Amino acid sequence: MHSIRKIAKYVNGDIVGDSGLIIKGLCGIDSGKDQHISYIHEKQYFKYFLTTKASAIIIQSDHDFPSSGKTVIKVNNAANAFSKLISLFHNDNMFVPFISNSAIISDKSTIGKNVYIGNHVVIDDNVCIAADVFIGNGCYIGKDSIVGKGSKISNNVTIVKNTKIDQLVEINSGTVIGGSGFGLFTENGKHSRIPHVGNVIIGEGVSIGSNCCIDRGTINDTQIGDNTFIDNLVQIAHNANLGKNCIIAGQTGIAGSAIIGNSVTTGGQVGIVGHIKIGDHVTIAGKSLVTKSIASNQVISGIPAKNHKKRIKQEATINRLPNIIKNIKK
């Protein structure tokens, strides 16, 4: 329960309406509740402004709404403001320090202060767990790994070995980090896996989804840059090197030794082949397949991926094709 005045101050916004309101919690705009606050960020939700049962709504200063009995808070970015409010009402990342009796921890490893180590966790030899780390149930933290201060590892995560995790990293459940890379060699038609003796190095503030796979490098390391966010079911192959502040959407696959710049964004189900280089600030549309190196500051799409605008034009031409051919026949 917070006053609307406290909320407005917290999100740096201006109240229009009843400034004496008390807010009990958050709600969706299409499932509004009395004494709850919601937000409108995208145009498709404008239609709920007059009908929602929410008592207060966060809106953007540059959006135009009719005057109504509703109390609104005007801000620069409604989605960001609402996100901050979630942290005000729910504090997800708090935990009471605890080490389960059922956890098996090597006496060759070091455990910091104020940690949570869940049930049936295994921490192998020469691991360093820093202070304020949370490790959920059933996780395995393999040999010679480091988990940095304040990092949070959910449940049933496997860190195979040799993984350096910086501080404030989040790893969701079921993810496997440091698995053997898929670098093979073939003699007389029979394949063997190249032994992979490299590490995985994960930067500060990185966030990784559920059931992802990030393989360790062959000789060099697989690296994820600071503040890069990775969705679920993503594959990052051996020796791949991701920059800072990237967003990698679900089910994307990045093949071996690919080098990805800073602030690269991919849609879902993107494929990036191995041994290519993608510049900074590249946006790759969902389901694209990137087959060659890409310069910085591009928006690309398609299979194979090309300049997005050109490809859309080409597609329009193809869509007109049956008519064009009809006309020619005439």
Next chain:
Amino acid sequence: MHSIRKIAKYVNGDIVGDSGLIIKGLCGIDSGKDQHISYIHEKQYFKYFLTTKASAIIIQSDHDFPSSGKTVIKVNNAANAFSKLISLFHNDNMFVPFISNSAIISDKSTIGKNVYIGNHVVIDDNVCIAADVFIGNGCYIGKDSIVGKGSKISNNVTIVKNTKIDQLVEINSGTVIGGSGFGLFTENGKHSRIPHVGNVIIGEGVSIGSNCCIDRGTINDTQIGDNTFIDNLVQIAHNANLGKNCIIAGQTGIAGSAIIGNSVTTGGQVGIVGHIKIGDHVTIAGKSLVTKSIASNQVISGIPAKNHKKRIKQEATINRLPNIIKNIKK
């Protein structure tokens, strides 16, 4: 071991041939065995009718086969009939109630009668496990979750938290439900994850494959309607809402806040972008990318997905393109 008469009655079919036959078990039509029964449902398997070593074959009344020494059972739908027979010969879903000593169960949680709780399972605070539930080895059932009557959760499954599972639900191994959604906000080029405080709500009779990810909602809930079937390695993002009786094939990804109607079927590796609405009885061909809302009763395919018939025509035109251009040059 069952008599052919009992079998015919069980599948509501008519025997043609030796009605005194005793059947020891089931077999594939291309790997037939003496005193075993098989079935033929699709035309591509007709060729095995005369050569199979199976002693009896279930066929469809409306399919035409030459007379032969084989004993057949004629039914309306051979595949369905055979499926029922599997339940007659094998009963997969029976278990002897058991709670492992190695399971760690919060005393703030409630456990129903006749349950199976496997080894190294963890059941956190305020969980309600109904009667007749099976929970396999190494599962984690997070805080404030409900598992309904007769539901079956396989091994190494993670239910992160706040998940309401209705009765008769099946969840296969390695799946993660209730993970943090991939809703981000960005300030000054740096990303943060919006705290996700919604639930996951799974309807009656839902079936979920192995190594899937179903994320919890931001404020509202992620929902899966009754009797919807989901294959392996599927991603269902935060706030997505699936209807009843859907079939979602392997490696499909459904992005945040997408609304899917009833009886929607997707092929494998389909992508559905966020914030769109798909009507009822829509069929989406494998590997399609759905980028806009789709009305009910459509068959769509392609990247981006369009009306399937139109797209096939267009593709045919494109395939004829080199010849058309040759002719024009002449």
Next chain:
Amino acid sequence: MHSIRKIAKYVNGDIVGDSGLIIKGLCGIDSGKDQHISYIHEKQYFKYFLTTKASAIIIQSDHDFPSSGKTVIKVNNAANAFSKLISLFHNDNMFVPFISNSAIISDKSTIGKNVYIGNHVVIDDNVCIAADVFIGNGCYIGKDSIVGKGSKISNNVTIVKNTKIDQLVEINSGTVIGGSGFGLFTENGKHSRIPHVGNVIIGEGVSIGSNCCIDRGTINDTQIGDNTFIDNLVQIAHNANLGKNCIIAGQTGIAGSAIIGNSVTTGGQVGIVGHIKIGDHVTIAGKSLVTKSIASNQVISGIPAKNHKKRIKQEATINRLPNIIKNIKK
């Protein structure tokens, strides 16, 4: 630490340069270190030859490099030679036999000599673990399964049941084998899962990545042929049958009852529909969707997949389309 002479002998190569060199370890060509050895296999790395800090480089006899102070070892295949060296310097597959007190092993199961059974492992009834097997932490090995001699199963792997694993097989972390297949039948609009009572059979020397799903067969078995290599997040559906020496890259999905020949190679994110047959020595480019049976010795690509060369030609025509239409209009 090994002498360059020993190394040259080990990889069957010829030294050019300082044959008295002592090598402390391996390094990447672009991150070379003094007294370390690297290799150059692909043209894009030629540029590092003169600038690398590596003291020795393995090169291919048929590649042409300028003379320099560097010590080189000439071999037939530089990548293969370097892979062997990794085994010389690091021995990844050695372990000290161990059975954890926290492992729960059915007394109806058989455990061979010199095995490693990690913490919190569960081995269910009627399982046979052969000698020299490694089973990592948190694995579940279900009823009626066999794990052959010298096989290595990483962490948090689930073998649901009825799985026959031949010798020298490698299974990476988080993978689920023997899950229920996605074979459904529908009556009055409601779906049911056909009970799947078949096995999974995995051949000698097979290697399977992390977080894969290989479902058990309906009546017949799902089979993976000897020496086939499977990358991460791959789905192999019920009754699929893969030949020997295949390479299946990451996030590929193979639908039910597909039959794949020997020495088939897929790129990443390939889809193969059910009930089709792919011949031997077929190469399928990344992100292709294979919708019909394919004869042996083909290279195919695209959605739907066709002969790769023809498709590339067709694509070139499409790329020229806007110009062609402009010319026609003139």
